Amino acid sequence: MSAEIKPKMRGEKVSVHYGDKQALFDVDLDVVDRQVTALIGPSGCGKSTFLRCLNRMNDTIDICNVDGHITLDGRDIYHKDVDVVELRARVGMVFQKPNPFPKSIFENVAYGPRIHGFVRHKDEFEEIVATSLQRAGLWEEVKDRLDAPGTGLSGGQQQRLCIARAIAVNPEVILMDEPCSALDPIATAKVEELIDELRTNYTIVIVTHSMQQAARVSQRTAFFHLGYLVEEGNTDDIFTSPTDPRTQDYITGRIG
């Protein structure tokens, strides 16, 4: 990667073991600031494992062991002094299935700012909830029913609610693990449009099984296979003329 592109996050020689089984092998990958990086590859290739290393979600799995270095703005996120809760506020996450809390729409978004304690007053909460819902493209659809339960929204709306919840704590990086796999094409298009808007303010890493989605939403694409990073580069190049035959075989539907 050329010197002038500054990485927001950097993985160096990242290896991950689940017990005896090694899931990732010496992965070197930069995540460029305010760009969308797509991680693609067949099931079990290690892409979600790598994604979960970026905000230490793997810490919650006892048998999981991460080696190598991962930095955020040049600082090692696995350093013993790092506060994991604070890290996850800076590196937020959106999951495959929309998982709103069984609370009101308002409380879903206000939850993060409340537990992190950086908002105290009622009108501040109202402002942050409104801004987050607007940025997530959901405001117009829910502004008259903020007290309704978040679980009562449609699947696509729930996913955008989860994105609003993630951005309410003002993260720098947003990790998305197949955010559209449970959504219909219209809801998918809305989320993709949202990702494109969000990248002016946030760095985004997205795991997706849809080649077309990776080609549409990302600027960089990394292809994982059997735990190795096979190829990484400009999305336009990866999907028109990849250099590694394994990438070519995967994106054209020759290996699964």
Added chain:
Amino acid sequence: MTSDHIVSAFDAELTGLTSRISEMGGMAERLVDESVQALARRDVDAARLIAARDKHIDDMQREIDESAILTIAKRQPMAQDLRTIISAIRISNDLERVGDLGKNIARRVIAIEGLALEGRFIKGIEHIASLSLVQLKNVLDAFASQDIDAAERVWHRDDQIDDLYTSLFRELLTYMMEDPRNITFCTHLLFCAKNIERIGDHATNIAETVIYQATGQNLVDRQTTG
């Protein structure tokens, strides 16, 4: 092709496109070859039949376009597959133009019926036509075998046709100056020569497409990067 797709119908669609391009190429080659032969023999009846055959090439192009579009819609092709399909569209477009140019030569055979002719006028046309046809044949072979070196050779050899066209132009101009009665006939031949020269251009277009299809690079970029 590297290996088979998981969806075998996709392979069948791509192979179908490729083989139809080769078939269409053969049709265009024959049409041009026979047009020039009809010109040399001044065989008006043959020329009429040849000109009518261009319609088959046009139909073929439409079919290739339609199946390429359908495959894009159904499979959302990526990388080499996408390049194969885009290349099929481009090459069939070039071959359709080659067919038109061949038809144009056949029509001139009809237009010059009954005009006085000297055999030496035709020789230069036959020469440039044989060169263009070799280019067309070689590039179609390069397409079928995805041989980028052969495609590059075709691309470089186009200069010969251009040079030959320039000298043919002068030669025909000389005949016209020698005797103004030659003007009508030689003007028709000049247009035939121009058509043949353009067939050579389409062969080099196809050569560029073959290189793009195989490598994902444009020929000009390849040459600057070495």
